[in-house]
Amino acid sequence: MADGSQLAFTPAVEAATLPMWEKVKHHVTPMEWRLQAPLIAEINRLKREKDAVILAHNYMTPEIFHGVGDYVGDSLGLAKEAAKSDAKIIVQAGVHFMAETSKILSPDKIVLIPDLLAGCSLASSITGADVRLIKQRYPGVPVVTYVNTTADVKAETDVCCTSANAV
Known part of the structure; x- marks a missing residue:
């Protein structure tokens, strides 16, 4: 229709x-x-x-x-x-x-x-550039982000967690 x-x-x-x-x-x-x-x-x-x-x-x-x-x-x-x-x-x-x-x-x-x-306000609260800056300031520290992030952020993280796999 x-x-x-x-x-x-x-x-x-x-x-x-x-x-x-x-x-x-x-x-x-x-x-x-x-x-x-x-x-x-x-x-x-x-x-x-x-x-x-x-x-x-x-x-x-x-x-x-x-x-x-x-x-x-x-x-x-x-x-x-x-x-x-x-x-x-x-x-x-x-x-x-x-x-x-x-x-x-x-x-x-x-x-x-x-x-x-x-x-999503949570996804908007951090960018891939923010993650790169964290890694620069704290080299070698693993970065874990929540699934409620953009693809840009996920690409920069070491582990992406959810409420189901956080433990």
């Missing part, structure tokens, strides 16, 4: 989105669902047509998480799922560093991010 205004809550849309409705009905009102379900059905149709998958971070809203997310989880887990997927297009519902991580693990795939302004 070329025009989003043509999307309607039809019996076909209702049937196609019923499994998702069952997952979100305690978090989304029926009135909201009547507006969201046609979009969800159309997004899912386009994913099949374009050979795409959507990675939905744990903090996404219920209709995204349950309605269109093919893989759901934390940022590193999503990037790993992107790498295992046979899809040609990866849509990263998240922030820039997540899309970068997905692209690093899936260099031959197209990685898209729906919101070019989606950022």
Whole structure:
């Protein structure tokens, strides 16, 4: 559908989105669902047509998480799922560093991010230049960064940790 205004809550849309409705009905009102379900059905149709998958971070809203997310989880887990997927297009519902991580693990795939302004304050708090300066000031000290950093920072660190592998 070329025009989003043509999307309607039809019996076909209702049937196609019923499994998702069952997952979100305690978090989304029926009135909201009547507006969201046609979009969800159309997004899912386009994913099949374009050979795409959507990675939905744990903090996404219920209709995204349950309605269109093919893989759901934390940022590193999503990037790993992107790498295992046979899809040609990866849509990263998240922030820039997540899309970068997905692209690093899936260099031959197209990685898209729906919101070019989606950022992370933690990722913005340090740059690759900052890490190079730390290494210059403290030669030989291993640099460990959290996964919520840019590709530029990851390229300069010795170890990238997550909450799952920090120990």
